[in-house]
Amino acid sequence: MDFASLLGIISGLALIISAIFIGGNADVFVNVPGVMIVVGGTMAATLLTVQFKDVLNAFRAAYIVFTRDKTNSSEMIDTMIKLSRISHRHGLLKLGDVKTDSAVLRRACNLLSEAASEQVIRNTLQNEIDSLMARHFSVQEVFRKMAAYAPAFGMLGTLIGLIQMLSELDNPEAIGPAMAVALLTTFYGSLLATMVFLPIAGKLKARTLMEVTNLEIIREGCISILTNDHYAHVYEQLSAYLPEAARKPITGGDKAKDVK
Template identity: 85%
Template sequence: MDFASLLGIISGIALIISAIFLGGNADVFLNVPGLMIVAGGTLAATLLTVNFKDVTNAFKAAWIVFTRDNTNPQEMIDTMLELSRVSHRHGLLKLGDVESDSHVLKRACNLLAEAASEQVIRNTLQNEIDSLIARHHSVQDVFRKMGAYAPAFGMLGTLIGLIQMLSQLSNPETIGPAMAVALLTTFYGSLLATVVFLPIAGKLHARTLAEVTNLEIIREGCISILTNDHYMHVYEQLASYLPEAQRKPVKIGKQQKDTAADGGGAKGNAGKAAAGKQQKPAGPRG
């Protein structure tokens, strides 16, 4: 679970609610017609703009933001190093036995096992990267549109409230409460846009960048394996995708080469590939 996302949205809503209760009567911030205008109008306009399937995919992706951890590029680098060792010991054909949750890594290993050319591997994996960016962009665009529509419908609700208020100017005592109700829809629209829709779109964009980095590591690692580079050369090429402080030490026999200034970095090697005959190499979750 991504606790940063969960903590962010809970703390944001909690602080706003606390400020409302500390400011006095919280009942004045509840207006059902205003919520209907903002929430219903935003959803209706979004459905009118994009396909229904894109909307459902967007909400599924939003759920993933809170339930799935970020992918770790260091783990992918470790996996590609293990695959490099396997290819040197047993040949490229052995990579066809790789089992992985990442369909891209599995496909790349199959291409290596089939002795595909460098250009074929590069083009295939680049197409995977481009299609992933396109799919994720359509999902992010749904929340960006909702983030734009919500304040607009909030303003629309305010105008409706002002019209109703001005129609009752003969009764001055109702002007103040009516004005408060009219402004609530603007509050609802701004709240949904700034606390929910736009932050989710931003988080999905960050996830896309992380996944693209992993796919680029797979692509460059496969090219290095194909050209029969030593696994230390593979590491040197792939380490550039990480900040220097996060690069993990790599062992060379009994010696250890540390390319990081402090030797820090992400721990663990999910999906470590084994070179034994009875154990298949495994990749990380993709």
């Protein structure tokens, strides 16, 4: 579980809810028609813009990002050092026996064990990076569009409420409550955009950048292994992907089962 995301959601909602209760009656912030306009309108506009499967993929990706642990760059560098040691001691063919959860890393190990050329490995892994960025961009775009539509439908709901309010000007006592109800849809739209959709899009973008960095580490590490560089040299090349403070001494085993 991504605890930073959980902390952000809990703290943000707690602050908003606390402000509502401190300010007075919380019941005035509940308006079912307003929720229908904002949520329903946002989803309808999104489905008109992108395919239904893309919306499902976006919510599925958001769930994975917020619940699955991420592999940081330091761990990936450690993995490549282990592979370098295996290759240095047992040869490239041994890399074909490596067991790993990463489909890209497993594919890279197979290419190395088959003695593929440097250009083939570079092109193959670059294609993986490009396709990953394209897939992730389409997912992020879904939430960015929803963040744009939600406030727009909130304003639309406010306009509907104002029209209904103006039609009742002969009853001055009803103008105040009617105005509050009209403004609620703007509140709903802004809340969804700033507390839900934009943060999710930002989190997905951050995870994409991390995954791209990991794939670049795999690509450069595999090329170094192919040229029979010593694992210390491999580490020196890959450590450039880490900030100075995060660099640490080389660690790792020499068994294929050590790779995760």
